[in-house]
Amino acid sequence: MNNSIEKAMNQIGTASSSSEGAAPTVNPLSLDAVDRKLASAQVSSNRRKTGFFVDLDLKILSEKGFITPDDPRSQIAEEYRRIKRPLLKRALDRSLPADEHNNLILVTSALAGEGKTFTAINLAMSIVMEYDHTVLLIDADMIKPELSRIFNIREKSGLVEVLMESSVDLADVMVRTNIANLRVVGSGRPHPLSTEMLASYQMAALANNIAKRYPERIIIIDSSPLLATSQSSVLAHLVGQVVLVVESGRTPQTAVKEAVSHLDETKSVWMIMNKGKRPWGSSYYGKLSNNYNYS
Template identity: 60%
Template sequence: MSSIERAMERKNMTREGDVSASDTTLALDSLDQDSTSPGIAVGQGEKSSQRFHLDLRMLSQKGFVVPTEPRSRIAEEYRMIKRPLLKRALDHSAASNEYSNVIMVTSALSGEGKTFTSINLAMSIVMEYNHTVLLIDADVVRPELTRTFNLRGRPGLVDVLMDSTLDLADVMVRTDIANLRVVGAGEPHSRSTELLASQRMAELAEDVSRRYPERIIIVDSSPLLAASQPSALAHLMGQIVLVVEAGRTSQTAVKEALSQLDQPKLVWLLMNKNRQTLGHEYYGGHYYSSYFDG
């Protein structure tokens, strides 16, 4: 029996009653299901290259990790969740082509909490580590991260892939949280899958990984079973976080999602909205495991 099967058997994911559907303490209902922007705006007269103001109070109310509440329950959870990711990302003994500091966050299905996870990982890392985090919205089908940071209608990842004269720095925006940078999805395009699987995207991934080896790049992608884009992206990523909603996502769906990752990759399984204690593997509302596809 594989490690993922053992982990999932222990959790009995499909069993009723292990999960509270309304975990108000953690607010772990994903932004994928929330249509209200947390109030992020650009000051009047500022250019896009200047800093975006983040409404930390609103973000906190929505359950996010924020610098003003470093000891909150959700902050403690993500403090533990990020440790193995950072250990691998900053391991300079790893093969130079692994891009271990480029981390893709995805899920099997929509609404499982991948965007919530992407943003919280980024927030948690910049709060405690002297590393810049670049948060990229690669969910070009349903760009929730772009909506959350109020970047709709602005150039983003797709524009950089389409226009060779654009650099990622041209579409990058700074926030008023030190060392946090964000790139939106950009203009929708009918050939987005081909763009994400293109040589241009491969060059971009290599460039951001090697030019800034101390930078953590978090890529929020589409769900694996909802679109073809994340499969195209996966082989460019150094690590993959697969968010699974406890009590909702079947073992079959998780296995099918993992089968889309046809390259040898380290996949971290993050079980969201979990309420059952599992000893050292339990982090409040999250269960963490790993799966090596190879």
């Protein structure tokens, strides 16, 4: 049992255990039925492809607490150096089966507002600043695409268009940035079949393709909270590693247990305690074992 996780779960147990709302039932989606729905959906064929460049304002990002190349020795930058090490070790371990897709990392949370998008962006920033690997950051939160908002690409084509239009390749919607080796794909335009799209054959094929086509690239997927929609649990089956963000002192232990129950037990699941007041140098990070005792 990992001591840091045991301490984290004890802290979670002291938070309010009041009901946060019942989690939606996750029903298996028939790929055949989903693909028929997608085939019947009408999307404008003359939609403009949007591979382009965005100049990020590093000063504003830094003021909002994000890691930037301008301040590589900040406290939060040091924290994420520790956070990324085990993730990268597994992602780049060539002794593991390639079909595990360990270079695909899903970032999610139990509830909304726990800092999953903040974590996904900072994890990406930390990796591109110190490693000679391109990081692809994908916004797969179709309900509240916060990542797309932060990068100012909400009105641009993105993941939705790749899944809906056979003529649109991921490269067509990939956004280059003024941070070397950082690429971003937005969620795309809102669509009523977003959950079905993420559970479709097209999404599974896309995940398999990007994992194998770019084995040296780290793909970080920002998804919706596990207890808010079924989208994250669907995506979790396609990736090799899952990062579960938990807000210190707020997220009830029952919510964490419920969130973990939505994940595949065979996956490598990690937890980050966010927004906690801890002494400098203490650990925020650990691994949830599949047989973890939550009592």
